Amino acid sequence: MKVTFKIWRQENPNTKGEFKSYVVDGLTDDMSFLEALDHLNEELVLQDEKVIAYEYDCREGICGQCGVFINGRAHGPHPNMTTCQLHMRSFENGETITVEPWRAKAFPIIKDLVVDRSAFDRIIESGAYISSKTGTAPEANAIPIPKAIADKAMDAAACIGCGACVATCKNASAALFTSAKINHLNSLPQGKAEASERLEHMTYQMDIEGFGNCTNTGTCEVECPEGISIKNIAEMNSAWMKQKLLG
Amino acid sequence: MKSQLDPKVPVGPIEKKWQNYQLKSQLINPANKKKLNVIVVGSGLSGAGAAATLAELGYDVKCFCYQDSARRAHSVAAQGGINAAKNYQHDGDSVYRMFYDTLKGGDFRSREANTYRLAELSAPLIDHFVQQGVPFAREYGGTLVNRSFGGVQVQRTFYARGQTGQQLLLAAYSQLYKMIHAKKVTMYPRSEMMDLVVIDGKAKGIIVRNLVTGKLERYAADAVILATGGYSRVFRLSTLAIGCNGSAIWKAHKKGAFFAAPSFTQIHPTALPQSSEAQSKLTLMSESLRNDGRIWVPKQKNDTRVPKDIPEEERDYYLERRYPSFGNLAPRDIASRAAKERIDAGYGIGRLKNAVYLDFKHAIEKFGLDIIKDRYGNLFNMYKKITGIDAYKTPMLISPAAHFSMGGLWVDYELMTTIPGLYAVGECNFSDHGANRLGANSLLQASVDGYFILPNTINNYLADEIKSEQPTTEHQEFENTEHEVQKHVDKILSINGTQTVDHFHRELGKIMWQECAMSRNKKGLKKAITQIKQLNKDFWTDVKVTGNQNEMNTELEKAYRLADFIELGILMCEDALEREESCGAHFREEYQTKDGEALRMDEDYSYVSAWEYQDGDFKLHKEQLEFEFVQPTVRSYK
Numbered sequence: 001m002k003v004t005f006k007i008w009r010q011e012n013p014n015t016k017g018e019f020k021s022y023v024v025d026g027l028t029d030d031m032s033f034l035e036a037l038d039h040l041n042e043e044l045v046l047q048d049e050k051v052i053a054y055e056y057d058c059r060e061g062i063c064g065q066c067g068v069f070i071n072g073r074a075h076g077p078h079p080n081m082t083t084c085q086l087h088m089r090s091f092e093n094g095e096t097i098t099v100e101p102w103r104a105k106a107f108p109i110i111k112d113l114v115v116d117r118s119a120f121d122r123i124i125e126s127g128a129y130i131s132s133k134t135g136t137a138p139e140a141n142a143i144p145i146p147k148a149i150a151d152k153a154m155d156a157a158a159c160i161g162c163g164a165c166v167a168t169c170k171n172a173s174a175a176l177f178t179s180a181k182i183n184h185l186n187s188l189p190q191g192k193a194e195a196s197e198r199l200e201h202m203t204y205q206m207d208i209e210g211f212g213n214c215t216n217t218g219t220c221e222v223e224c225p226e227g228i229s230i231k232n233i234a235e236m237n238s239a240w241m242k243q244k245l246l247g
Numbered sequence: 248m249k250s251q252l253d254p255k256v257p258v259g260p261i262e263k264k265w266q267n268y269q270l271k272s273q274l275i276n277p278a279n280k281k282k283l284n285v286i287v288v289g290s291g292l293s294g295a296g297a298a299a300t301l302a303e304l305g306y307d308v309k310c311f312c313y314q315d316s317a318r319r320a321h322s323v324a325a326q327g328g329i330n331a332a333k334n335y336q337h338d339g340d341s342v343y344r345m346f347y348d349t350l351k352g353g354d355f356r357s358r359e360a361n362t363y364r365l366a367e368l369s370a371p372l373i374d375h376f377v378q379q380g381v382p383f384a385r386e387y388g389g390t391l392v393n394r395s396f397g398g399v400q401v402q403r404t405f406y407a408r409g410q411t412g413q414q415l416l417l418a419a420y421s422q423l424y425k426m427i428h429a430k431k432v433t434m435y436p437r438s439e440m441m442d443l444v445v446i447d448g449k450a451k452g453i454i455v456r457n458l459v460t461g462k463l464e465r466y467a468a469d470a471v472i473l474a475t476g477g478y479s480r481v482f483r484l485s486t487l488a489i490g491c492n493g494s495a496i497w498k499a500h501k502k503g504a505f506f507a508a509p510s511f512t513q514i515h516p517t518a519l520p521q522s523s524e525a526q527s528k529l530t531l532m533s534e535s536l537r538n539d540g541r542i543w544v545p546k547q548k549n550d551t552r553v554p555k556d557i558p559e560e561e562r563d564y565y566l567e568r569r570y571p572s573f574g575n576l577a578p579r580d581i582a583s584r585a586a587k588e589r590i591d592a593g594y595g596i597g598r599l600k601n602a603v604y605l606d607f608k609h610a611i612e613k614f615g616l617d618i619i620k621d622r623y624g625n626l627f628n629m630y631k632k633i634t635g636i637d638a639y640k641t642p643m644l645i646s647p648a649a650h651f652s653m654g655g656l657w658v659d660y661e662l663m664t665t666i667p668g669l670y671a672v673g674e675c676n677f678s679d680h681g682a683n684r685l686g687a688n689s690l691l692q693a694s695v696d697g698y699f700i701l702p703n704t705i706n707n708y709l710a711d712e713i714k715s716e717q718p719t720t721e722h723q724e725f726e727n728t729e730h731e732v733q734k735h736v737d738k739i740l741s742i743n744g745t746q747t748v749d750h751f752h753r754e755l756g757k758i759m760w761q762e763c764a765m766s767r768n769k770k771g772l773k774k775a776i777t778q779i780k781q782l783n784k785d786f787w788t789d790v791k792v793t794g795n796q797n798e799m800n801t802e803l804e805k806a807y808r809l810a811d812f813i814e815l816g817i818l819m820c821e822d823a824l825e826r827e828e829s830c831g832a833h834f835r836e837e838y839q840t841k842d843g844e845a846l847r848m849d850e851d852y853s854y855v856s857a858w859e860y861q862d863g864d865f866k867l868h869k870e871q872l873e874f875e876f877v878q879p880t881v882r883s884y885k
Contacts, residue, residue, distance in 0.1 A: 012798070030522045039525060041802070042747045050794045051802045055315065057488040059528045061629060062413055063319040078632075085632040110459060111799045118436070121316050125428045129421035130380050134300040134698050137371070137378035141335065144389025154382040154407060157414060161318055185380050 001027040001088060004096040005040060007052055009112055017109070019098070033076065033086040034059065034066065037099075053112040059084040061225060064160030067167070068113050069100040074164040074223040082162060082225045102163055104172035106210040117163050119209040120177060126205035127198040128181045130190050143189050150188075157184040158226040165220035165228075171212030176220040178206045179236035180228050186239070196243055203240060252505070252857060252870045255659040256360040261876045262342070265364050268660070269703060273710035280305035283709050284717075286453055286468040287311070288440045288495050291320030292412075292690060293673025294474030295419035296697025302431035304702055306709075309466060310423065311435045311455060313490055313804075318420045321476055321488040322693060325412025326533035326626065327396065328404035329376075329690040331369035336393050340401040342366045347877060349688060352398045352578055353653070353681020354831035354847060355879035356508070356855070358872065360660060365679045365688070368695040373405055375698060379418040383407050396686035397534055398578035398884070404687045409533055409625045415690055419697075438464075439804065440495045441732045443471065443502045443669065444724050450499075450669035451718040452725060454732050458804065461797040463729055465720035469712045470668045470705060473499060474697065477652035477674040479512060481812045481819065482764065483756025485649035486518055486531040492808040493815050496656050496675050504664040505857040505868060507657035507677035509815065510823035513684055513832050514765050516542075516582035518648030519633060520602040524753075529648035530633055532605070533626055534686040537575045539610035539619065540643070542566050542582070544594040544603050554604060554642050565589055569842075573884040580683040580832040580845075581884060583647040587765050588843065590646075597644050606642035647765060651689060653680045653832065654822075657857040657870070661704035662696060665857075668708060672696035677855065682831025736796050739806050744789030748805045751786050755779065755809070755816055763820050768836040772824040776817055783813045818858060818865055825867060828852045849879055 002025040010017030024040045031039070034056050041051040056066040066083040070076035076086040091097060099113065107115040145153075157180070165176040182199055185191035191198070214233055221230045257268040275283070283306050287298040290312040298310040312320060332345040345366035350357060373391070377383065383405050384392040393402040407414040426432040437458040444452040444467070452467040478493030479485040500506045517536060518529040543562045550557065565585055567574045577585070586603050589595065596602050611619050616639065620627070630638045656664045656671040658678055663670050673693035680688065762775035786809070794800040828848035829838040838846040854869040 028523055028525070031525050032527070035525050035527050038527060038749065042749055045747045045791055045793050045802060046745075048793060051800075053799050053801055057314055057319050057490050058321060058324045059489055060324060060530045061632065062410065063314075063321070063323050063488060065314060065316075065319045081632055085629075087633070087635070089635065114799065117315060121318075121424065121434075121436075124318075124421060125424040129425040130378065131425065132378050133303045134296075134375060134422075134702070135371075137374040140333070140374045140377040141390050143377075145385055146389045147385045147387045150382050150385040150389075153380075154414075157382050157407075157417065158410060160413070161316070184382065188380050188382065190378055190380050 001029065001093050003027065003091060003094065006096055006098045007113070008100045009052065010109055012111055013108055027088050029087070029089040031088045032059070032084060033070070033088060034084050036088055053114045055114050056084055061085045062160060064162040067102060067162045067164055069102065069167065071098050074168040075225065079222050080225055080227045082160070102167035104166045104211070106172065106174070107163060107166065119211070120161050120163065120174070122209060123174065123178055123202055123205045124181065127194070127201035128185065130185065131194060145189060153184050153187045156180040156187070156228065156232055159228055160226060162225060164223045164225065166211060168219045168223045169212070170217060171215055173214045174206050174209070174211035175214035175233045175236070176224065176228060176230065178202050179232040182236055183232050199236070199239055199243060203236070252657070252868050253659065254358060254870060255661060256358070257660065261359065261363045262367070264360050265367060272703065272707050275706050275710050275713070277305050279713050281307060283307065283713065284309070284468040285470050285472065285705070286466055287472045287474060288453065289320065289474035289476060289673070290317035290420070290423065291322035291474060291476055291673060292416055292419050292693035293697035294320070294472070295416070295423040296694055297472055297474060297672055297701050298432050299419065299422040299426050300698050300702045301705070302426035302429070308426070308432045309435065309468065310432055311438045311440060313439045313458060314436060316436055317423055317434060318417060320416060321491055322416040322690065323413045324488065324531070325690050326409045326531065327535035328394065328406035328411045328687040329415065329694070330396065330403050330685070330687040331373045331405060331691070332366050332403060333370050333373060335391060336402045338401045340403050344401065345369065345403065348399045349679065349685055350681065350877055351882055352685040353683050354845065354882050355681065355849070355853070355874070356830050356872070357679055357681030358855070359874060359876055361679045364700070365692055365695060368699045369691055372691065372694050372698065376415060376418055379422060381407060381414045381418050394535060395538055395576060397537065397576045397582065398573070398685045406535065409535070409623060412690055415694065440498070442498045442728050444728045445502050445666060446718060446722060446724045449667045452720065454725070454729050459799055461795070461800060463732060465725045465729060467718040467720050467725070469709055469717070470670065472670045472672060472701065473656065473675055474672045475675045478812070478815060479649040479652055481755065481816050482649035482759045483752045484521060484526060484529050484760070486515055486529055489527060492811070494808050494811040496671065497811040497815055499656060499664065499666065499669060501860050502666065503860070504666050504669060505657040505859050506654070506818060507855050507857045508654035508822065509858065510763060510819045510826070511653035511682050511831065511833055512649060512764070513579055513651040513653060514583040514647045515650035516579055516586055516647050517605060517645045520597055520599065520644055520646035522598070530629070531648070531650065532630065532643065532645060534579070536605060536623060536626060539622065540575065540605040540607050541609060542575055542603055542605055544589045544596060548593040554606070563594070570884045577884050578683060578685065584765055584834060586647050602644040602646040604642040605645045607638065608642070611639065649760070649764065651684050653677065653682060653684055657855070661707060662701050663704070663708065668712070670701060670705065672701050682833050736803070736807065739790065739803065739810065740792055740796060742788065742790050744791045746789050746791060748790060748792065748802060748809055751782060751790060752809050752812070754782055755813055758782070759816055759819070763823050766834045766836055767823045769824065772820045775820045779813060779816045779820065786810065786813060821865055822856055822858065825856065826852055845882070853879070
């Protein structure tokens with residue numbers, strides 16, 4: 001299999017980037033997309049060129065570190081999939097594949113396809129926790145949590161923090177990421193005590209990081225590898241309105 | 248030298264040891280804790296748990312990870328669950344039973360007191376995670392659900408769908424960020440530990456490479472905690488994340504920390520098979536699938552029929568046949584070896600004939616598709632994304648893959664290595680699993696080490712450190728160590744040979760997988776040592792790394808990690824060669840029973856091998872294992 005990769009190259013945040021094309025031969029159907037890039041990087045080394053910087057770690061769709069725009073879609077052509085789970089069988093022989101980094105004001109480029117997503121960590125830092133210290137917990141079965149509530153919390157908690165929701169949104173909104181985390185904790189009895197501060201602080205932090213506002217286009221849930229529903233955003237917005245109006 | 252291997256096991260009956268230890272341990276008053284600096288390397292379950300808890304206690308903590316965020320650490324990928332002796336299922340479980348299962352699962356090659364403590368602290372750990380908001384699976388009435396894992400006959404595994412590791416890690420990450428917000432922890436993501444700084448025999452700091460700027464940085468502390476995970480990437484193809492490496496513990500080893508049981512590596516029976524040379528990783532399919540899936544191969548060699556055309560009587564459910572009382576839930580080492588036996592005998596399936604079937608047909612018939620989807624839906628989805636195959640319709644193809652490192656830095660009961668002030672927690676230590684780890688005990692060990700044990704044992708050391716002078720990064724040892732690191736990096740960049748880093752990693756992986764994985768023998772191990780030594784020479788004369796040090800350079804990162812893996816590979820083979828018995832995952836072909844089971848040699852080998860680094864050579868020390876409470880027996884799952 002032979003393809004042309006058209007890849008965004010940028011030395012560092014202060015230099016101007018550009019697309020460069022690389023013809024890569026000797027690929028097979030069952031190679032993953034990232035393995036094809038690995039293959040290209042090995043060729044670049046042997047040609048005495050600098051390798052392309054891109055992110056990955058677990059390569060099984062759970063760590064959330066990988067993520068690039070492929071042919072204009074976050075994580076490539078399939079819905080609900082991470083870049084590392086994409087395989088070359090999804091492309092045609094001879095195809096030109098355009099690869100770009102996430103583009104959002106809150107995710108500045110570090111190098112080539114690598115962006116800085118620490119804004120997500122700061123949103124977490126602003127309130128995505130339950131303030132109990134190690135060693136203070138009551139017996140686990142002391143507070144029953146009905147299956148439906150536990151399942152709903154789990155649906156929201158499944159977020160891997162990859163940033164595809166932001167990258168694919170025309171407003172670069174982090175509403176799906178933020179609402180999923182808020183709803184995970186606020187729906188559980190343990191999270192109730194700090195529910196209103198959490199909602200207040202995390203939505204505030206989302207704004208100051210420079211993420212845009214949500215206009216309900218719904219693209220985020222299509223690209224989300226975990227299929228997290230935009231109902232989370234509706235729930236967050238409604239709770240926020242209620243809090244503002246009723247205090 | 249023997250005094251260096253004092254495991255410091257407290258006196259008293261086994262169920263009182265931890266309590267006795269805590270009663271006698273020194274305390275530090277809160278005002279003094281603030282003055283003590285602790286470095287934590289790694290932000291997975293053990294690292295984040297330790298960093299958050301130490302900060303809650305009042306210490307000044309710095310936490311480092313190589314990923315872009317603490318949330319990426321590979322604890323995230325553990326799927327199936329976490330064990331705890333809660334006895335919620337009323338099926339006869341207890342702390343003692345869990346302790347016994349773990350000790351037996353490890354083939355009696357772990358320290359009794361540590362293993363007991365692991366079981367003892369499992370129940371409060373579940374309380375802790377529930378309080379932190381982990382959405383564990385629940386019954387309709389709201390109580391917690393359990394399932395079974397390999398090597399046990401009770402149900403003590405707690406889980407959050409197939410993403411238990413992710414949910415526990417995110418809880419630890421949240422707690423860590425709570426303490427970052429409180430300004431008690433400083434987080435250094437995209438930072439890699441390059442070496443340990445030892446001053447007057449004590450761990451006093453680290454040299455770090457900033458992975459964005461490429462610059463070397465110095466950090467001083469009163470104690471250093473390594474929480475850097477496992478090293479199975481030495482096989483290249485493994486279930487681990489691509490960035491997982493053994494460099495931090497290897498550098499510590501070269502600075503004097505003994506390395507225990509380096510060759511004890513768990514080969515997981517249910518990963519996706521390798522499909523090509525270019526493959527970079529083997530994806531794990533959770534052991535929980537063996538609760539309902541049945542493993543088989545055709546009875547006929549080279550059978551090319553599709554599974555649905557092979558009638559029931561022509562299928563060999565070899566685990567059920569060989570181990571009727573545990574069946575498909577035989578422990579991992581046994582299940583892997585049994586798969587290898589069938590594959591080697593010519594019954595393997597798939598394009599490369601390197602796999603066996605994991606079949607859900609009967610479970611779907613019995614429980615219905617919806618129940619199976621509810622239990623394992625995300626795993627079936629993952630299987631489909633990677634292979635393009637719908638496993639609800641046709642069996643999964645699975646194959647053994649390198650997974651967990653039971654070996655690691657030698658630690659005493661306090662989790663301190665042989666370097667005073669240097670601790671190792673989680674997978675990077677050798678502690679509780681002996682020669683084979685039971686499923687769902689990994690998340691458990693990482694968590695109890697980080698949350699419960701270390702924060703209670705580190706006082707004992709730090710209480711005395713208050714009196715000594717605070718280290719500064721101006722010290723000559725920091726200067727010397729940084730200089731050594733700089734020389735090492737310069738050398739790698741200057742070779743400018745003809746082969747890529749990945750080329751050498753593939754070669755190392757092939758040797759290790761061939762000679763030091765599921766089955767080992769004297770001749771093969773000796774050959775492997777010679778081959779790896781040659782590979783080491785070739786690496787240092789012919790590797791090619793482009794780019795510079797002072798920039799983000801992923802190729803350089805791979806190169807210095809691989810340089811350490813090559814040296815570690817030699818030690819793993821030496822260790823496997825020295826141990827002339829079979830135990831757990833360490834299967835020496837020369838030592839087996841008539842039916843091909845592991846043959847332990849308790850009289851000669853009932854010890855933990857702890858290796859000291861001596862100028863490129865390794866010297867063996869032995870920690871004799873004393874079994875006070877349990878009599879080692881032949882480990883049978885038949």
